[in-house]
Amino acid sequence: MNNALADKALWDLRPGEAATVTGFGDALSVSYQGRVMEFGFQPGTRVQCLLNPGFGAPRVYGISNSVFSLDKEIAAAVFVTTRPPQEASS
Amino acid sequence: MRRVLLLGSPNSGKSSLFNRLTGLSQRVANYPGITVDVASGPMVNLPDTELVDFPGTYSLEPISGEEAIAVSFLNEALADDHVSHVLCVADATRLEKCLHFILQVIRECQHHQKPVTILANMSDVIRDNQLQFDPAGLAAALGVPVISVSAKESQGFEPLVECPAEGAAPATPPSRNWRETPNEILRGTAQQLAAQFSPKGDVLINSQLRLDRFFLSTALGGLAFFFIMFLFFQSIFTWSAPVMDAVEALVSGLGEAVVPLIPNRVIADFVADALFGGVGAFLVFVPQIFVLTLVIGIMEDSGYLARAALICHRPLRVFGLTGKSFIPLLSGVACAIPAIYAARSVDSPRQRMMTYLAIPLMPCSARLPVYALLIATFISNDTILFGLVGWQGLALFFIYFFGMLVALLVTGLVSKASKNKHSEQPFVLELPPYRLPTAKPLLRNAWNRCRQFVTQAGKIILAVTMVVWVLGYFPNGGADLGESWLGTLGQFVEPVFAPLGLDWRYGIAILTSFLAREVFVGTLGTIFGIEGSEENMLPLVDHIQASGLPLGSGIALLVFFAVALQCVSTVVILAREGSTRLALSMLLSYLVGAYLLSLIAFQIVSLLF
Ligand SMILES: Nc1nc2c(ncn2[C@@H]2O[C@H](COP(=O)(O)OP(=O)(O)OP(=O)(O)O)[C@@H](O)[C@H]2O)c(=O)[nH]1
Numbered sequence: 001m002n003n004a005l006a007d008k009a010l011w012d013l014r015p016g017e018a019a020t021v022t023g024f025g026d027a028l029s030v031s032y033q034g035r036v037m038e039f040g041f042q043p044g045t046r047v048q049c050l051l052n053p054g055f056g057a058p059r060v061y062g063i064s065n066s067v068f069s070l071d072k073e074i075a076a077a078v079f080v081t082t083r084p085p086q087e088a089s090s
Numbered sequence: 091m092r093r094v095l096l097l098g099s100p101n102s103g104k105s106s107l108f109n110r111l112t113g114l115s116q117r118v119a120n121y122p123g124i125t126v127d128v129a130s131g132p133m134v135n136l137p138d139t140e141l142v143d144f145p146g147t148y149s150l151e152p153i154s155g156e157e158a159i160a161v162s163f164l165n166e167a168l169a170d171d172h173v174s175h176v177l178c179v180a181d182a183t184r185l186e187k188c189l190h191f192i193l194q195v196i197r198e199c200q201h202h203q204k205p206v207t208i209l210a211n212m213s214d215v216i217r218d219n220q221l222q223f224d225p226a227g228l229a230a231a232l233g234v235p236v237i238s239v240s241a242k243e244s245q246g247f248e249p250l251v252e253c254p255a256e257g258a259a260p261a262t263p264p265s266r267n268w269r270e271t272p273n274e275i276l277r278g279t280a281q282q283l284a285a286q287f288s289p290k291g292d293v294l295i296n297s298q299l300r301l302d303r304f305f306l307s308t309a310l311g312g313l314a315f316f317f318i319m320f321l322f323f324q325s326i327f328t329w330s331a332p333v334m335d336a337v338e339a340l341v342s343g344l345g346e347a348v349v350p351l352i353p354n355r356v357i358a359d360f361v362a363d364a365l366f367g368g369v370g371a372f373l374v375f376v377p378q379i380f381v382l383t384l385v386i387g388i389m390e391d392s393g394y395l396a397r398a399a400l401i402c403h404r405p406l407r408v409f410g411l412t413g414k415s416f417i418p419l420l421s422g423v424a425c426a427i428p429a430i431y432a433a434r435s436v437d438s439p440r441q442r443m444m445t446y447l448a449i450p451l452m453p454c455s456a457r458l459p460v461y462a463l464l465i466a467t468f469i470s471n472d473t474i475l476f477g478l479v480g481w482q483g484l485a486l487f488f489i490y491f492f493g494m495l496v497a498l499l500v501t502g503l504v505s506k507a508s509k510n511k512h513s514e515q516p517f518v519l520e521l522p523p524y525r526l527p528t529a530k531p532l533l534r535n536a537w538n539r540c541r542q543f544v545t546q547a548g549k550i551i552l553a554v555t556m557v558v559w560v561l562g563y564f565p566n567g568g569a570d571l572g573e574s575w576l577g578t579l580g581q582f583v584e585p586v587f588a589p590l591g592l593d594w595r596y597g598i599a600i601l602t603s604f605l606a607r608e609v610f611v612g613t614l615g616t617i618f619g620i621e622g623s624e625e626n627m628l629p630l631v632d633h634i635q636a637s638g639l640p641l642g643s644g645i646a647l648l649v650f651f652a653v654a655l656q657c658v659s660t661v662v663i664l665a666r667e668g669s670t671r672l673a674l675s676m677l678l679s680y681l682v683g684a685y686l687l688s689l690i691a692f693q694i695v696s697l698l699f
């Protein structure tokens with residue numbers, strides 16, 4: 001997992017913004033890191049922030065056709081880069 | 091008997107497939123984590139094959155209670171010689187979330203020499219949206235057969251009905267060996283396969299996003315939430331009113347026709363008071379339970395509930411709960427027992443405990459007959475705003491709201507008193523696509539719920555009304571209720587209820603309602619039946635109005651029923667799922683709380699009016 005590539009946390013993405021997952025922060029427990037990876041949030045995968053309902057509510061993220069809602073505790077510990085996909089995976 | 095397992099990630103359609111293949115009616119809903127226990131039944135076309143429906147799980151590393159059940163049952167089942175085949179269900183439109191688990195299952199099955207077949211469900215969605223999906227390619231990559239099916243349209247089942255029994259798998263690709271592959275490699279493989287095989291294009295996500303932009307928007311989303319909840323409570327009264335009136339007319343009409351035909355006076359009195367008065371009074375409320383179950387079903391199937399959970403997450407957290415508590419709490423509006431089971435899907439043990447505390451305070455449908463009776467006694471059935479809003483519906487909304495408020499206060503206070511941040515878990519939830527609810531399973535579910543309600547509660551009510559009737563009718567043949575055995579007994583309990591302005595008849599009815607709340611209505615019906623005139627059977631509401639029950643006592647009764655844990659089954663299930671200590675302390679504290687609150691309510695209302 002290459003966190004050096006990261007320029008943002010998932011939580012920082014604005015609705016409509018897409019990014020590539022690069023890694024996970026230590027704040028995320030092993031079991032929940034496993035869970036988000038099972039959802040498909042794996043280094044190298046393209047994700048999109050779909051919605052931010054506001055008031056600190058969990059935000060909505062999409063991977064391909066799947067849609068998940070994650071709260072700040074998790075989304076702030078998933079690192080992403082907004083550079084174009086080819087660059088991000090190199 | 092051969093056994094075939096039905097596994098897969100949450101909300102992929104396992105229970106829908108199970109229902110199709112067994113003809114049973116397991117609960118199906120558009121929300122991940124609906125099935126919380128293992129269920130089994132013989133397959134329609136292969137009666138010697140038992141199909142086993144599992145709770146959904148995203149992987150073999152469980153996070154929540156129902157996932158842990160799925161995983162431990164799977165480990166047992168794989169060692170079981172009777173298990174002849176494993177069917178792993180995937181949502182073909184959302185492969186990315188299914189593949190890791192599929193690979194894990196294939197690996198475990200290879201260890202135990204069990205054949206696996208992947209059922210790529212939702213082929214109707216793939217077809218309708220003209221998406222590309224390549225089952226043969228996926229099968230080759232996985233090394234196991236992949237069959238495209240649609241549980242909704244019963245499509246693609248042909249190979250299934252033969253394959254598990256005969257072992258003649260359809261188009262088995264060359265097998266691949268996953269036996270020694272560690273989880274990390276499986277993850278990488280799942281990612282690659284998802285990139286390669288999941289249907290491309292953004293048709294599905296865009297149509298979902300359009301609705302989510304509305305339902306999850308900052309301002310409108312909150313308004314929509316309250317509007318939907320308001321509609322929900324209104325519908326219980328307004329939609330079921332005509333049917334309730336019809337049932338009421340039917341019961342009393344039938345009573346007036348049947349009773350005169352009975353020659354023996356004692357038996358005639360029994361039939362009139364206990365059967366038509368007691369059990370009949372309770373049957374009148376069954377249509378409301380039907381509507382309630384139906385409306386909850388529509389919400390569940392539409393996919394809105396997951397959004398409601400998201401919206402409620404932050405506010406509920408203030409009270410020690412989580413967004414995931416929302417579904418158990420809403421189920422609690424129908425019945426506390428499935429709600430307690432549903433709480434398995436709350437990941438954090440502490441928040442699950444808080445959910446248990448709140449569930450019995452949710453206004454369950456057994457309270458509905460009691461509320462409806464008291465509301466009809468005191469509040470006119472006028473409507474305002476062109477018949478859209480009824481006063482009775484509004485009153486119900488308030489008493490429901492009161493129960494929920496008490497629930498939040500209790501969890502809020504308890505969680506403040508025992509602050510232990512560490513056991514709270516983060517919120518992760520898959521948001522299912524919006525779907526148009528299908529009428530047939532919903533109607534069947536509502537019908538089953540009513541049947542269950544009538545048979546289970548009906549038995550208790552029949553037994554209680556019989557005992558109450560015998561005690562109330564003898565020794566003086568119904569001539570003077572106050573002098574009957576019941577009346578004598580009533581004298582003992584009256585002092586307890588007198589501070590609430592309730593006479594002994596209500597006291598007895600409350601005591602019997604600790605078996606199940608709806609018994610209250612049956613007992614009162616029987617008591618007033620014995621007391622009432624022989625010729626015309628009045629609806630119970632008229633009896634209560636004639637008895638001069640003061641408004642303060644009516645409100646005290648409402649408050650008492652809103653808070654007290656008067657349900658033997660709930661206490662038993664709480665003890666089983668939580669702990670005996672939890673169940674007993676809840677029983678006691680909610681009883682004391684109910685009494686004190688209703689006392690306060692009576693005093694305040696009596697001062698004001
Ligand atoms: N369009 C379509 N919808 C389906 C199909 N199969 C299931 N569904 C819907 O998908 C949702 C989930 O179905 P369930 O059968 O409850 O799924 P499950 O896998 O048992 O879910 P859990 O028990 O929560 O793990 C429901 O709304 C179903 O109506 C299908 O083939 N096509």
Ligand SMILES: [Mg+2]
Nearest residue numbers: 104105124125
């Ligand atoms: Mg299910």
